[in-house]
Amino acid sequence: MASSSARAYPREKSLWLFVVPSALVVLGIQLYPVLYAVYLSFFDYHIGQSQPRFVGPDNYLALLGQDRVWASLRTTVILVASSLAVEFALGLLLALGLYKLTRGARLFSTLIFVPYLITPVVAALFLRWIFAARWGLADAVIASFDIFPPDWLGSPVWAFVTIIVADVWQFTPFVMLILYAGLQGMDEALLEAGKIDGASGPRLVWHIILPCLRPQILFVLAIRLMDSFRTFDSIYVLTGGGPGTATETLTMYTYALAFKQLDLGRASTLGVLTMLIVTGLTLMIISLMYRRERGAF
Amino acid sequence: MRRLLGQPLVVFLLSLFALFSLTPIIWAVLISIKQPADAFAIPPKLFFEPTFRFHYEIWAERRFVEFFANSTIIALGTVFISVPLGTLSAYGLSRLESKMARSYLMGLLVIRMFPHILLLIPFFIVARSLSMIDTYPAMIAAMVAINQPFTVWLMRSFFLEIPRELDEAATIDGCNAWTTFTKVILPLAKPGIVVTSLFSLLLAYNEFLFALILTGSNTKTLPVAIAEYGGEDLNYWSLSAAGAIGIMLPILLFMLFFQRHLVRGLTIGAVKG
Amino acid sequence: MTQQRETKSGLSRRTILGAAGTLAASAYGFGARAQEMNVRFVGERYPALEFYVKKLQSALPNVKVTADLMPNAPLKELQTITLSSDADSIDIMLGNDLTIANFAQNGWLEPLDEYIAKHKDEYKLDDFAKTAMSSASFGGKVYGLPVLTNTQLMAYRQDLFEAKGLKPPTSFEEYIAAAGALNSPSVAGTVMTLKGDGVLNEGHWYLNALGDGWFDANKKPVFNSQKGIAAIETMKSLTRFAPRGYTANGNDESTILFQQGAAAMGMQWLTRTAAMDRQDQSKVIGKINWAPPPRGGQVVVADTFAISKFSSRNKDTLFRLLAATLSPANQREGASLACPTRVSVLEDPELRQRFRYYNVLVPALDKGAIFPKFAEFKEVSETVTRRVLQAVTGEMPVKEALDTGAKEAEEFLTRRGVYK
Numbered sequence: 002m003a004s005s006s007a008r009a010y011p012r013e014k015s016l017w018l019f020v021v022p023s024a025l026v027v028l029g030i031q032l033y034p035v036l037y038a039v040y041l042s043f044f045d046y047h048i049g050q051s052q053p054r055f056v057g058p059d060n061y062l063a064l065l066g067q068d069r070v071w072a073s074l075r076t077t078v079i080l081v082a083s084s085l086a087v088e089f090a091l092g093l094l095l096a097l098g099l100y101k102l103t104r105g106a107r108l109f110s111t112l113i114f115v116p117y118l119i120t121p122v123v124a125a126l127f128l129r130w131i132f133a134a135r136w137g138l139a140d141a142v143i144a145s146f147d148i149f150p151p152d153w154l155g156s157p158v159w160a161f162v163t164i165i166v167a168d169v170w171q172f173t174p175f176v177m178l179i180l181y182a183g184l185q186g187m188d189e190a191l192l193e194a195g196k197i198d199g200a201s202g203p204r205l206v207w208h209i210i211l212p213c214l215r216p217q218i219l220f221v222l223a224i225r226l227m228d229s230f231r232t233f234d235s236i237y238v239l240t241g242g243g244p245g246t247a248t249e250t251l252t253m254y255t256y257a258l259a260f261k262q263l264d265l266g267r268a269s270t271l272g273v274l275t276m277l278i279v280t281g282l283t284l285m286i287i288s289l290m291y292r293r294e295r296g297a298f
Numbered sequence: 299m300r301r302l303l304g305q306p307l308v309v310f311l312l313s314l315f316a317l318f319s320l321t322p323i324i325w326a327v328l329i330s331i332k333q334p335a336d337a338f339a340i341p342p343k344l345f346f347e348p349t350f351r352f353h354y355e356i357w358a359e360r361r362f363v364e365f366f367a368n369s370t371i372i373a374l375g376t377v378f379i380s381v382p383l384g385t386l387s388a389y390g391l392s393r394l395e396s397k398m399a400r401s402y403l404m405g406l407l408v409i410r411m412f413p414h415i416l417l418l419i420p421f422f423i424v425a426r427s428l429s430m431i432d433t434y435p436a437m438i439a440a441m442v443a444i445n446q447p448f449t450v451w452l453m454r455s456f457f458l459e460i461p462r463e464l465d466e467a468a469t470i471d472g473c474n475a476w477t478t479f480t481k482v483i484l485p486l487a488k489p490g491i492v493v494t495s496l497f498s499l500l501l502a503y504n505e506f507l508f509a510l511i512l513t514g515s516n517t518k519t520l521p522v523a524i525a526e527y528g529g530e531d532l533n534y535w536s537l538s539a540a541g542a543i544g545i546m547l548p549i550l551l552f553m554l555f556f557q558r559h560l561v562r563g564l565t566i567g568a569v570k571g
Numbered sequence: 572m573t574q575q576r577e578t579k580s581g582l583s584r585r586t587i588l589g590a591a592g593t594l595a596a597s598a599y600g601f602g603a604r605a606q607e608m609n610v611r612f613v614g615e616r617y618p619a620l621e622f623y624v625k626k627l628q629s630a631l632p633n634v635k636v637t638a639d640l641m642p643n644a645p646l647k648e649l650q651t652i653t654l655s656s657d658a659d660s661i662d663i664m665l666g667n668d669l670t671i672a673n674f675a676q677n678g679w680l681e682p683l684d685e686y687i688a689k690h691k692d693e694y695k696l697d698d699f700a701k702t703a704m705s706s707a708s709f710g711g712k713v714y715g716l717p718v719l720t721n722t723q724l725m726a727y728r729q730d731l732f733e734a735k736g737l738k739p740p741t742s743f744e745e746y747i748a749a750a751g752a753l754n755s756p757s758v759a760g761t762v763m764t765l766k767g768d769g770v771l772n773e774g775h776w777y778l779n780a781l782g783d784g785w786f787d788a789n790k791k792p793v794f795n796s797q798k799g800i801a802a803i804e805t806m807k808s809l810t811r812f813a814p815r816g817y818t819a820n821g822n823d824e825s826t827i828l829f830q831q832g833a834a835a836m837g838m839q840w841l842t843r844t845a846a847m848d849r850q851d852q853s854k855v856i857g858k859i860n861w862a863p864p865p866r867g868g869q870v871v872v873a874d875t876f877a878i879s880k881f882s883s884r885n886k887d888t889l890f891r892l893l894a895a896t897l898s899p900a901n902q903r904e905g906a907s908l909a910c911p912t913r914v915s916v917l918e919d920p921e922l923r924q925r926f927r928y929y930n931v932l933v934p935a936l937d938k939g940a941i942f943p944k945f946a947e948f949k950e951v952s953e954t955v956t957r958r959v960l961q962a963v964t965g966e967m968p969v970k971e972a973l974d975t976g977a978k979e980a981e982e983f984l985t986r987r988g989v990y991k
Contacts, residue, residue, distance in 0.1 A: 012393075015475035019390030020402070023383040023446055030443030031409050034420035041419070045986065048655045068975075095315060098308045105309070111557065112316040115323065118553045120504040122521040123542045127322035130329060130539065134816025134824070135833065138325045138342060145341030149756055155816040157966060170319065175564070182565035227411050234506045238525055241644070241767060244818035245961040255415045260511060260648055262950045263655060265419055272416030283411050334852065361637075426656040514653050514660045515611050515639045526616075526641035534616075534823075 035276070038269040046266035053266070060270040069246060069254065070271065074278075077250040080161070081229045084168040088225060089218075091169065092176025097206070099177070100184040110181065117174040125238035128167045129154070132239075157247035160240045164248050167235045172228075176221045183217035184210070223286045230279045251275045323546075330539035337535055352540035362523065362541060369503055369519040371434055376441040376502035377495050383442070384449030385491060389479055391450065392457035393465065403454075406447035414444070414507055422511055432514030440512060441502045448501075449494055455566045456490025457483065493563035496556055503549055520545045608634045610884060610892065613649060614665030616640035617822075619842045619909035620874070623718055623896060626905075630895040634888065642821070644767050647949075654679040654879060662882040663889055666715055668706045668872045668942050669949040675709040676946035681878040682712045686890040694894035695913075703912040706873035706941070715875030716893050719842070719909035722939050723772065723869045724861040724931055726829060726839040726847070731758070739862040743781065743805055746836075746865050750812040753835035760812025762828055762837030765963065766821040770956040772870050773838055777802040779868030779940040785955070786943045790989055792980045794955065795973035803973060807963045818964060830854060838864060842909045844928045861931045867938025873912060947987050951980050 042060055046053040064070050095113065099106045116124060131138045132153035143150040151159045187210070195209040211218070233252050236242060242249035242257070249257075251271065259268030329337050331348040356362050391399050421440055422431075430436040460483055468478040506521045513519055524545055527538035553560060612627060614620055620640065628636045641649070647670060653661050654674060666674065674680050687696050696716075703717035727739055731753055740746040746761075754760030764773060778784055782799035786792055793799060810817065814828055826843050828834040830853040839861070846852060847859040876893040878886055902911040906922050910932060916922065923929045942948060958976030962969040984990060 012469075012475055013396065016390040016394050019386045019475075019479070020394075023387030023450060024402070026383060026443055027406065027409065027446050030439055031412070031417065031446070034417050034424065035412060037420040037423070038416055041423075047987070091315075095312065098312050101305075101308050102312070103305060109312045109316060111554070113312075113319050114557070115550065115554075116319050118500070118550050119323075119546050120506075120521055120549065122504075122506045122525050123546050124322075126524065126538065126542050127326045130326055130535075131322050134814070134819065136337075136535075136827070138321070141342045149815070152815045152819075154819040156818075157964065160819075170322070174319070178561060178564055182561070231413050231415065233415070234521075237506075240819065243766065243960070244964055245957055245966050247966070252413060252415045255413075255419075256507075257953070259415070259419050259422070260652060261953055263651065265423065269416070269419050272413060272419060275413045276411075276416050279413060280408060280411050284408070287407065422652070422656075426658075429656070429658065431656040431658045432653065432660040510648075511652055514649065514658065515613060515637070516660050518639070526645050 039273055041266055042270035042273050044266045046264075046269075048263040048265060056266070060267050061274075064267060064270055064274065069249075070251075070274075072246055073249045073251050073254040076161075076246075076248060077230065077252075080164065080168075080232070080248075080250060081226065084165050084172070084229055085222065085225055087165065087169050088173045088176050089222070091173045092221070093180055095173070095177040096180035096184055097210075099181050110178065113177060114174045116171045117178075119171070121171065121234040122238055124171050125167055125235040128163070128170065128235075129239055132163050154240055155244055157244055160244060160248050164232075164236055164239060167239060168229060168232065171235075172225060176225065179217050179221045180214060183214040187213045219286060219289060223283055226286060227279065227283055230275075230282075251278075326539050327543055329535060330543050332536060334536055352536045353544065356537055356541045357544060360537070360541075362520070362544065365518050365520045365523040368434075368513070368517050369521075372437050372441065372509075372513075372517075372519060373499050373502040375434065375438040376445060377498045379438065380442040380445045380449055380498050381491060381495050384446055384494065385453050385484075385487070386479075387446075388450045388453030389457050389483060389487075392454045393462070403451070406450055410447040410451075417444070418508060418511055421508070425512060431512060432516050434517055437509060437512045437517060437519075440508050441505060444505075444508070445498050445501055449498060452494050452497065452563060452566070453487070453490055456487055456493070460486050489559065489562075492556070493559045493566075496553065496560055497563055500549065500553065608884060608888060610634055610636045610662045610889065611639070611660060612636050612663045612665075613639045613641075613646060613661050615643050615646050615874070617842055618846065619719055619905060620665065622905050622908055623901070626901045627892065627896045631888070631892050634892055636892075650674070654881065657881050659879070659881045659883045661879045662884050663876060663878050663893060665718070666707075666875050666877045668944070669952070671707060671714050671875060671877060672709045672944060672946045673949040674877070675712070675714045679880050680714040681880050681882075681886055682714060683716070683878070683890060684713050686887065687713060689887075690891065690894055694891075694897075695899065695915075696894065698899070698913045698915050700912055700914050700917065702871070702936075703873040703875075707875040707877075709944075709946070715877040716897055717873040717875045717912035718897060719905070720871070720873050720912055720936070721841050721910065722871045722932070722935055723776065723838040723840055723864065724844065724928065724935055725836065725864045726844070726859055726861050727836040728753075728832075728834075728855065728858055729860040730858045731835050739860070740865050741862075742865050747805075747809060750809060750836060754812040757833065759814035759817075759828065759834045760836065761809055762820070762825040762834045762839075763810060763813040763817040764820050764822055764825045764838070765818045765960060766824075768956075769821060770960050770963075771952050774803070774806065774956060774959045775940070775942070776838060776864055776869040777806045780864070780866035781805060781868075784940065784943070785952070786945075786948070786980075790943070790945055790947075790984060792955075792977035794959075795970070795977040800970050800973055803959060803962050803969050806959075807965070807969060810963055818960065829859060838869065841928060841932065845908050861928055863931055863935035863938060867935070868940045869935070869938075871936060871939035871941050945989070947984060947989055951983050954979050954983060 041053070043055060043057060044053040045056045045059070099110055102109065119127070129137070134140060134152060134155060135144070137153070139153065140150055153159050153163050191209055191213065192205070195205050231252050232250065233256070236248055236250060236253055240248045242253040252275070255268050255271045255275065258264050258271060330352055331350060332343070332346055333349060336343050336346045391403060425431050425436040464482055465478055468482045473481065504521065505519075506525065509519045509522045513522060524538060524541045527534050527541055612624065614624065624636070624638045624640065627638070646665070650661065650664060650670065655677070671680070691697060699717055700720070703720050704713065707713055707715035707717050725739065732739065732749070735752055737749050737752060740749050750760030775785070778794055778799055781802035783793040783796045785794050814820070814834060816824070822840060822843060825834070825837065825839070826846055829839070829847060832854050844861060848856050850856070876896070878889050878893070882889065897912070899913055899915055902913050902916045903919070903922065905911065906916060906926060911917055955976045958972045958979070961967045962972035
């Protein structure tokens with residue numbers, strides 16, 4: 002390790018030149034806008050009427066005092082936590098199932114993988130046609146037996162569940178795939194040793210398989226956490242944040258502030274707050290990953 | 299473990315989930331080839347006279363060809379800019395071992411976490427002041443930027459798999475950093491480039507939030523167009539189902555064709571961080 | 572070859588219209604390409620407008636109109652984003668009372684007074700109904716040409732009412748009683764259309780019929796007055812008889828419920844009435860009748876064609892395009908789909924006879940109520956209607972929800988500098 006870095010040293014400068022173009026893009030088109038948004042968050046800025054007016058921390062104070070913000074934070078957290086939990090549990094079960102299959106694993110993994118490849122807006126539409134009141138597949142099938150199913154998209158609680166189902170439907174395949182790949186890379190001798198020690202079923206999973214999969218588990222959790230925090234497409238299509246504000250997440254509310262009310266100051270403020278929350282949470286997971294898997298970095 | 303539960307049970311459970319995965323898609327296909335009167339029937343009709351009228355109408359008469367062209371231009375534009383930039387950067391970073399390189403990589407990871415809505419607001423303001431709303435470059439620039447951190451991390455994992463001894467041998471043979479990269483390393487990284495391009499393509503083709511704001515009547519992409527159909531209008535059920543299927547099919551077939559590469563891209567991320 | 576023929580016939584029509592005769596003649600020298608003009612239109616997607624878009628596309632020779640039609644919510648977003656960016660990718664658009672006021676105040680629309688004065692005689696522009704013109708105006712200027720007047724009627728299933736010996740309700744007590752009597756698991760007593768803007772339209776009726784409306788003349792909220800709270804309580808009590816999914820139902824969903832025989836009564840946009848008798852969609856042909864909503868106060872709006880300030884096309888041509896589209900002949904033809912805005916067409920006895928809804932329309936229009944006429948209403952209504960929906964679905968007690976909404980509305984309007 003040390004010797005190779007010593008040899009690489011003289012070329013370090015020229016190697017950095019490779020990084021420069023991409024770094025300029027990242028700095029110019031990603032970092033600068035974020036800093037600009039942070040700057041805007043201290044202004045009362047509404048397109049169409051006034052000039053930006055410096056208001057200090059007023060936007061932050063006003064938003065933190067709004068129950069709509071707290072409600073959307075709560076919605077976001079519950080949404081992320083529940084879909085993460087369900088996706089992980091299902092994904093793990095499916096991966097174990099695939100691993101156990103003696104034949105046909107490839108076929109099943111391909112079939113189950115399909116939803117992950119669909120454009121999210123289209124995926125949400127597909128589910129809308131399942132859950133649409135009365136004419137959707139779910140209702141049509143259930144109502145054929147003269148049973149009247151719940152209001153999937155119209156009642157606050159069920160709308161929420163439907164959004165989670167949508168996320169689970171589309172992203173469980175991703176979790177499954179990663180964990181399955183981890184299982185395939187696992188040392189079978191460990192399993193055999195566990196069996197000789199008399200471990201079985203859940204104990205085997207808990208004590209041997211899960212520890213082996215740690216890097217994959219942390220990876221899927223980190224990725225899904227980042228991505229589900231910014232879920233937008235499926236909510237926009239399925240419920241638009243409704244009924245009322247029942248499925249309005251931080252992203253949805255920020256969107257409404259920015260592009261329905263054109264209140265760019267407050268929208269930036271809410272965006273910054275979201276960023277702080279997501280970054281905090283994800284860094285927590287990454288530091289876990291980093292501590293355990295120092296070598297990988 | 300492998301004999302813990304019977305095979306039939308595992309097969310049954312997996313089939314059940316596969317059914318769960320595929321039902322919405324099959325249902326949508328059925329809607330798209332049913333007459334509206336059949337589509338709304340209760341109980342659902344399984345046997346009916348199929349029609350491809352709506353598929354024809356949505357592409358030929360409802361401008362979906364145009365939206366598809368917009369989507370393609372934006373997706374390819376993104377791939378052709380993002381992947382070369384990311385590949386260069388990833389090579390540099392895969393061979394650098396300084397603290398600074400490591401911090402830069404961590405920085406990229408943090409940027410990957412930013413909520414998109416936060417980026418969108420300044421993008422909107424800047425694009426607005428440059429009169430670039432509803433133009434291809436605005437949307438492509440946004441996609442390239444969003445895509446960079448992931449592209450760099452992914453390509454770096456591939457470069458890490460190429461032994462450094464090759465770089466060193468090339469240097470001894472008289473190559474400088476650039477020729478080492480182009481003549482020796484790049485050819486070996488081809489599979490990685492394929493994978494990274496696939497992911498960039500998928501991301502740009504699927505993108506909705508940015509397209510909703512940065513594109514307009516001239517540059518509207520397929521996801522935005524279809525959301526305008528199926529989002530509300532049950533009257534346009536069959537038509538929007540036809541549109542949705544049409545959007546899904548090309549990318550799905552393409553991606554299934556390259557499935558091996560995709561899976562490799564996903565899992566290499568999990569192992570290398 | 573065909574191209575040439577089109578050019579010639581186009582030219583001759585143009586000459587007959589007498590518009591820009593010399594310009595056309597000089598342009599002729601440059602060939603067909605030089606005079607072809609591409610115009611981009613954005614608007615809402617519903618049957619009547621699809622009809623007018625077809626007319627728009629053939630209204631003037633050598634003007635090619637590309638239409639982008641979508642539901643109301645995304646339309647407003649697209650218009651707001653494009654216009655606020657001064658982008659010229661929209662030339663002409665569909666507006667309504669709310670958006671015309673809002674966009675006009677922001678300086679995004681081209682005032683049309685001059686063009687109207689110039690082309691008044693040629694296109695008979697004096698013929699438009701005063702109420703419709705006022706929907707297209709803001710701050711003393713005209714910003715649009717009204718395409719159609721729209722209002723909500725009370726649609727009801729005549730056969731079901733007769734079977735139970737009921738008369739169409741004329742009061743809310745009767746409305747509630749009828750909804751209760753006709754409600755069953757398979758047929759909803761009353762449709763409610765509360766997705767997105769639906770709350771605004773339907774809440775408007777309750778608040779104007781039973782309450783004091785949304786805002787007073789000083790733009791202070793009054794929807795949370797004593798009577799306003801009672802009005803929303805009434806609305807809430809009717810949700811018992813609403814179909815499942817009513818909070819996620821837009822106009823399309825409610826229309827289908829009626830067509831499929833799954834609703835007994837409810838508010839329905841005039842532009843949706845024709846769909847009740849459509850052979851290929853409806854199972855209740857001839858069974859639906861309409862009456863003015865009890866106590867009136869239902870929403871009355873006009874959808875209008877407007878021109879973007881930022882369009883780089885010749886605005887005079889754009890105006891003539893709109894005016895030609897709204898010719899008496901076209902409006903007469905479109906009367907089967909929507910209420911015309913020209914007095915001469917409205918009062919045509921032959922049309923009154925032909926379309927069933929006409930008998931109800933005139934008394935209904937008399938008793939309807941327009942939206943509060945201030946630019947910020949479009950945005951403030953977004954927050955307020957959320958609270959109304961929370962009240963109606965029982966997520967929050969009615970009084971608390973409306974009071975919170977009023978507080979938010981006042982805070983919002985204060986920040987916008989409305990109270991000065």
